[in-house]
Amino acid sequence: MRPETESELAEAVRGARGPLVVRGGGTRSLGMPAGEVLETGGMSGITLYEPGALTLVARAGTPLAEVEATLAAEGQRLAFEPPDLRGLLGRAGESTLGGVVAANASGPRRVQVGACRDFLLGVRFVDGGGQVIKNGGRVMKNVTGYDLVKLLAGSHGTLGVLTEVSLKVLPASAAEATVVLDGLDDAAAVDAMARALGSPFEVTGAAHWPGQGTFLRVEGLAAQVDYRAAQLQAMLGGRTVAQGPWADIRDVAAFRGQPGDVWRLSVKPSDAPGLVARAGALGCLYDWAGGLVWLLMAPDADLRAQLGAFHGHATLVRGHGAPVFQPEPAPVAALTAGLRARFDPRGVFNAGLMA
Amino acid sequence: MDMPAPNASVLARKAGIVARLRAVLPADAVIDADESLRAYECDALSAYRCAPLAAVLPRTTAEVSAVLKVCHEEGVPVVPRGSGTSLAGGAMPSADAVILGVARMNAVLEVDYPNRFIRVQSGRTNLSVTGAVETDGFFYAPDPSSQLACAIAGNIAMNSGGAHCLKYGVTTNNLLGVTLVQMDGTVVDVGGPFMDAGGIDLLGVICGSEGQLGVVTEAWLRILPKPEGARPVLMGFDANEVAGACVSDIIKAGVLPVAIEFMDRPCIEACEAFAKAGYPMCEALLIVEVEGSPAEIDAQLALIKDIARRHNPVELREAQSEDEAKRIWLGRKSAFGAMGQINDYMCLDGTIPVSALPHVLRRIGEMSRECGLDVANVFHAGDGNMHPLILYDANKPGDLERCEAFGAEILKLCVEVGGCLTGEHGVGIEKRDLMTVQFAPEDLEAQMRVKDVFDPKWLLNPAKVFPLAASAGRRAG
Numbered sequence: 059m060r061p062e063t064e065s066e067l068a069e070a071v072r073g074a075r076g077p078l079v080v081r082g083g084g085t086r087s088l089g090m091p092a093g094e095v096l097e098t099g100g101m102s103g104i105t106l107y108e109p110g111a112l113t114l115v116a117r118a119g120t121p122l123a124e125v126e127a128t129l130a131a132e133g134q135r136l137a138f139e140p141p142d143l144r145g146l147l148g149r150a151g152e153s154t155l156g157g158v159v160a161a162n163a164s165g166p167r168r169v170q171v172g173a174c175r176d177f178l179l180g181v182r183f184v185d186g187g188g189q190v191i192k193n194g195g196r197v198m199k200n201v202t203g204y205d206l207v208k209l210l211a212g213s214h215g216t217l218g219v220l221t222e223v224s225l226k227v228l229p230a231s232a233a234e235a236t237v238v239l240d241g242l243d244d245a246a247a248v249d250a251m252a253r254a255l256g257s258p259f260e261v262t263g264a265a266h267w268p269g270q271g272t273f274l275r276v277e278g279l280a281a282q283v284d285y286r287a288a289q290l291q292a293m294l295g296g297r298t299v300a301q302g303p304w305a306d307i308r309d310v311a312a313f314r315g316q317p318g319d320v321w322r323l324s325v326k327p328s329d330a331p332g333l334v335a336r337a338g339a340l341g342c343l344y345d346w347a348g349g350l351v352w353l354l355m356a357p358d359a360d361l362r363a364q365l366g367a368f369h370g371h372a373t374l375v376r377g378h379g380a381p382v383f384q385p386e387p388a389p390v391a392a393l394t395a396g397l398r399a400r401f402d403p404r405g406v407f408n409a410g411l412m413a
Numbered sequence: 414m415d416m417p418a419p420n421a422s423v424l425a426r427k428a429g430i431v432a433r434l435r436a437v438l439p440a441d442a443v444i445d446a447d448e449s450l451r452a453y454e455c456d457a458l459s460a461y462r463c464a465p466l467a468a469v470l471p472r473t474t475a476e477v478s479a480v481l482k483v484c485h486e487e488g489v490p491v492v493p494r495g496s497g498t499s500l501a502g503g504a505m506p507s508a509d510a511v512i513l514g515v516a517r518m519n520a521v522l523e524v525d526y527p528n529r530f531i532r533v534q535s536g537r538t539n540l541s542v543t544g545a546v547e548t549d550g551f552f553y554a555p556d557p558s559s560q561l562a563c564a565i566a567g568n569i570a571m572n573s574g575g576a577h578c579l580k581y582g583v584t585t586n587n588l589l590g591v592t593l594v595q596m597d598g599t600v601v602d603v604g605g606p607f608m609d610a611g612g613i614d615l616l617g618v619i620c621g622s623e624g625q626l627g628v629v630t631e632a633w634l635r636i637l638p639k640p641e642g643a644r645p646v647l648m649g650f651d652a653n654e655v656a657g658a659c660v661s662d663i664i665k666a667g668v669l670p671v672a673i674e675f676m677d678r679p680c681i682e683a684c685e686a687f688a689k690a691g692y693p694m695c696e697a698l699l700i701v702e703v704e705g706s707p708a709e710i711d712a713q714l715a716l717i718k719d720i721a722r723r724h725n726p727v728e729l730r731e732a733q734s735e736d737e738a739k740r741i742w743l744g745r746k747s748a749f750g751a752m753g754q755i756n757d758y759m760c761l762d763g764t765i766p767v768s769a770l771p772h773v774l775r776r777i778g779e780m781s782r783e784c785g786l787d788v789a790n791v792f793h794a795g796d797g798n799m800h801p802l803i804l805y806d807a808n809k810p811g812d813l814e815r816c817e818a819f820g821a822e823i824l825k826l827c828v829e830v831g832g833c834l835t836g837e838h839g840v841g842i843e844k845r846d847l848m849t850v851q852f853a854p855e856d857l858e859a860q861m862r863v864k865d866v867f868d869p870k871w872l873l874n875p876a877k878v879f880p881l882a883a884s885a886g887r888r889a890g
Contacts, residue, residue: 110661111767111797133667162609173609175617176586191859192852197764198796199583199836201572201621202844202851203878204860208585208617212610229667252527256551258638258705279668281712282705326606328527349608371611384611389601394613396866401859412612 060097064182064190064221070096071219072188077409080215082119082157085142085149088214088375089382091408098156101221104128106196113179113196114227118156118220125155129227137228138174139165139304145314147376156220162212165308166263166275169255169346175211177226183210183218186402196224209397215408217401231277235287236263236302239272239294244331244344247272250294251347252327257293259286265307266344273302312343313354319377321361323351325370337364383412414461414842417876417888419509423466423489430487431467434511437479442517444468453512456497456504457559458843460813465492465506470514474592474600474630477513481628482598484511490872491596493624495567496538498559500760501841503571503623507876513628515566521545522631530589530606531636535566535629539573542634551636554581557837558746569629572621574837576745579795580671580704581637583837585620592631593619596868606633618863623839624874626867640704643671645741646714648721649695649728653677653790656697657770659724660794663701664767666720668713673795674700674745677774680752680789680802687751690744691737693728699794700745748791749802756804758789759816763827764798764836776826777801784819786812798836799827825850840878848880857883 059078061067071078077093098119106115109132116125122140129135140163142153157163159181164173171177180194193206210217239250247266254261254274263275274294276286287298306312313320318340325333327348334342334351341354355361358379361372371384386394395413398405423430431445444450445467455462466489471477484491490510497504506512515536523532524546531553533542539560542553556575557563563573569591574583581587590604604616619626650656660673676684676698685692692698699721703713714731721729732738752758765773774790781788781803792799801823805816824834824844828851834844848857857879864871864887871887 108766108768110665112664113766132665162614164609168608172582172586175614176582185859189855189859192856193859195831195833195851197766197798197832197836199574199578199764199793199798200833201574201583201837201839202833202835203840203848203857204863205572205585205618205621206859206863208614208620209863211617212614217613228669229665232667249527252529255529256526256638258550258641279709279712279716282709285706285709324607324609324611326525326528328525346608369605370607373611386612387601389595389599390603390612390615393601393615393866397613397863400862400866 059094060100062100064101064184067101067219067221068184068188068190071184071186071406074406078406080219080408082154082160083151085144085151085153086147086157086161086163089411091411093409096219098219099154105222109134112227113224115196115222115224116155117222118154120155122153122155122158133230134227135230136177136225137167137171138177139167139308140174141165141308143309146310146320155223159211159220159223160213160215166265166304166345169264170260170262175208178207178211178223179226180224181207181210181220182222183220185218186404186406191218194224198226214412216398216412219407233280233283234275234277235283236299237274237287237290237294237296238299238302239296242266242272244268244334248327248331248344248348253294254290255347257290259289263302263304264347266348267307267312268342270303273307275302275304307343307345310343310352313341313352316341316354319355319357319359319379320375321353321355322373322375323353323370325349325351325368329369333365333368337361415881416463416507417881419507423509426487427466430489433483433487434467434469434480437483438469438471438476442470442472442476453494453506456499456502458500458502458505458841461502461505461842463506463508465510465512466508468512468514470517472517474594477594477628477630478598478600480513481594481596485597485870485872488870488872490875492874493566493570493628495536495564495570496562498563499567499571499839499841501835501839501843503839503841503877505842515564515630518630525606526551528606529636530633532631532633533565534631535569536564539563539565539568546636547639550639552639553634553636554587555584558749565632565634566629569620569632570622570624571839574798576672576674576793579673579793580669585617587635588616588620589633589635590616591619591629593627593629595627596870596873604633623841623878625864625878626873641706642710643702643704644710644714645700645702645732645738646717647692647728647730647741648699648701648726649693650697650724651695651727653697653774654771655724656699659699659721660770661767662720663717664795666716668703668716670701670703670717670795672700672702675790675792675794676745676748677790679787680748680791683751683755683789684744684748687754688740688744688747690740692744695727700741752789752802752804757807758802758804759820761799761801761803761820761823762835762838763824763832764796765827765830765832767794767797769830769832770794770797773826773830777823780819780822784815786816786819797832821847842877845878846880854883861887
């Protein structure tokens with residue numbers, strides 16, 4: 059099914075006789091829920107863009123590329139830097155804005171500016187009963203009623219099908235530079251990244267790519283970038299390059315075409331090196347100063363079993379040997395299940411995912 | 414402003430309920446004497462008052478859990494309270510409710526600089542969170558005007574903002590995790606010292622739920638390194654529209670100030686008389702602040718002043734010293750106090766798209782003349798969060814009602830132009846009955862479902878946020 063409008067979509071959900079698989083462009087969806095595919099790509103188009111108010115509203119099926127091109131024409135961007143995981147996951151197709159939001163997809167700049175959910179101002183969505191619901195709006199400060207916007211961001215289509223999203227956008231930086239630290243082991247790299255982020259030099263990317271280096275990005279006006287890079291180098295050593303490998307870090311290019319499962323580990327940064335040592339991984343990439351670790355594991359190796367109890371969570375992004383999402387403690391799982399039961403009482407959306 | 418009739422059965426059982434609370438708490442943590450309860454009869458929305466059934470002041474998460482378990486079993490409503498600084502009546506009790514105050518829970522539990530977080534008990538005041546880390550060069554970013562007094566618990570409940578959220582975001586963007594006690598006493602950790610949710614983002618909906626989903630007893634907060642320096646520039650314009658256009662051009666230009674504050678003439682005059690900040694007398698004043706090293710500040714302000722000059726400012730003045738910068742901010746920060754010296758006022762909090770600023774200010778002016786009550790405007794212009802202050806005389810019969818009706822019209826205008834009823838103060842009881850202006854019944858139904866999950870008996874702060882008619886069936890249960 060590929061509805062063209064919100065009301066057609068609502069109609070389709072109401073009429074569903076069995077489970078539905080909610081799909082934007084299918085470029086970053088996780089797990090393998092069974093059912094009839096419900097595509098949002100038919101609901102496309104930017105409905106409002108006010109560069110002077112830093113606001114963009116678009117239908118959920120709008121291609122991400124179209125959004126990024128429209129913003130670029132005004133010197134603006136999606137500051138949370140959504141990753142392109144097509145290479146990593148072996149997918150074709152075109153990412154949609156709704157898919158980015160449903161996955162709360164956020165790249166290296168998350169450490170400085172926040173995640174996709176932090177830029178999401180409003181949503182319209184269709185719940186499991188086929189009811190259209192709106193929440194939030196298109197203004198930057200809004201505490202009117204409960205924040206269902208955050209609930210929907212990263213819900214992977216399990217609470218409702220997004221039909222329209224409003225986002226805060228930001229001006230693109232006039233300049234950027236990357237300080238590269240060579241030859242650090244994982245622990246030293248995480249320590250250096252912590253020192254960089256604990257400095258006032260507004261680091262907008264902090265990643266450690268074993269074998270390639272430890273990368274610290276600064277952005278801003280040209281004068282700011284020069285100053286900040288020089289200060290970071292004075293503090294940590296290393297060298298400054300104009301352009302770091304940020305797209306490759308964002309998209310986890312290191313694991314592209316490599317056999318094995320891919321896991322995403324979200325932890326307290328200083329815990330990361332110890333956990334990586336326990337994981338027995340084939341490869342790893344630290345982003346978010348160590349708060350996000352991508353791990354390449356032997357097929358069907360269960361990372362969670364390998365790590366034992368730890369503070370944080372692991373998501374199986376590519377592979378089949380374990381549940382996709384980290385099992386939650388019973389009382390938290392009960393809240394999640396309760397929300398799902400009320401937003402999708404018939405259990406039609408992405409059955410089995412996030413459950 | 415209506416409140417539901419108190420539950421007569423709860424009132425009749427007061428002695429037994431208080432005895433059960435005393436059984437689970439230290440002796441000094443339960444208050445039930447009428448004269449002592451008066452301290453809890455209102456928050457900063459002091460026009461509305463009602464003494465609670467009792468008040469409890471637990472010191473630990475375990476004590477909070479024990480209190481809630483008792484109240485859950487007894488069917489007693491609970492109104493959580495931080496420092497009682499809510500401008501929306503978020504902590505106003507009902508006669509059948511137990512006030513659960515977290516003020517005694519103010520400890521710092523953990524400070525972690527390498528991972529840039531602090532874990533505190535939720536009764537700790539906003540400013541003292543920064544106080545715990547500032548000697549080491551860090552701060553907690555959200556800075557509501559009441560930050561000296563307001564508690565983190567209330568900040569989380571209302572998703573509080575502040576003057577600097579243009580750059581740093583509001584509470585929800587700086588909150589990593591909470592320990593939440595549910596109404597039945599269940600204790601859960603949601604989130605933690607990591608940067609995203611492992612499943613559905615429950616933390617996102619807990620923040621800003623106005624104490625209706627659970628009682629937050631502990632929180633992991635993101636702390637940030639202090640900038641090297643900051644400097645404000647003052648800009649005066651001869652029309653609100655021009656100031657509005659200038660704001661839009663600044664945020665479009667690629668330099669992101671930490672704050673852009675706006676004041677109109679009535680507000681400028683009052684602030685100047687009160688704080689002697691050296692403000693020029695003009696129609697509209699902007700305070701734009703940027704951060705960084707001295708050279709970085711110069712670079713940013715050069716760009717900003719260029720933009721301002723294109724709008725023919727009547728004044729354009731960069732703070733030349735720390736002292737001057739302080740005075741510029743003192744004027745703005747004392748705006749509410751300054752207005753309070755000359756008048757009673759009601760402070761509104763709607764947000765509008767920045768592009769609608771000139772239109773909305775013009776309409777407010779017209780409406781003010783029509784209803785005969787003056788308005789002073791002071792607000793966070795960069796993010797469109799308005800704070801019109803409607804001036805009235807509390808001693809004049811009918812003035813408060815006129816003022817409230819005018820306020821409601823302004824908020825409807827905010828929604829009409831694509832904005833919302835409240836940007837940072839919350840709904841509470843104050844804007845509860847206006848929710849239908851912004852939301853269709855099904856939108857409210859979707860929000861109430863969330864409360865059904867967290868608090869099936871609707872005992873936590875039940876008569877807030879949702880119009881009483883909309884929540885009636887649920888509260889009756």
